[in-house]
Amino acid sequence: MAKKVTQNELLAVALKRALEMEEFRRAKYVYLVGAVTDARLRELVAQFAVVARHHAAALQQLMKELNVK
Numbered sequence: 001m002a003k004k005v006t007q008n009e010l011l012a013v014a015l016k017r018a019l020e021m022e023e024f025r026r027a028k029y030v031y032l033v034g035a036v037t038d039a040r041l042r043e044l045v046a047q048f049a050v051v052a053r054h055h056a057a058a059l060q061q062l063m064k065e066l067n068v069k
Contacts, residue, residue, distance in 0.1 A: 011066070011068070012066075012068045012069075015059060015062065015063050015066070015068050016063075016068070018059055019056060019059045019060065019063070022052050022055045022056040022059060023052075023056055025048075025052045026049050026052035026053050026056060029045050029046070029048045029049035029052060030049050032045045033045050033046050033049060
């Protein structure tokens, strides 16, 4: 018989996956900042990287509060 997944387990998986996605997104934007030659586009991509960093920090804080490891 298959194990029933609890809401806490599902939340933990969702938060971990969301954090992975934000970290990947930030790394992609950081790479693009170095690759883009247009100054306005570079600034826009840099702002995207900052937002991704803030999202990752918020997810990490929530995971800490919920004791998700």
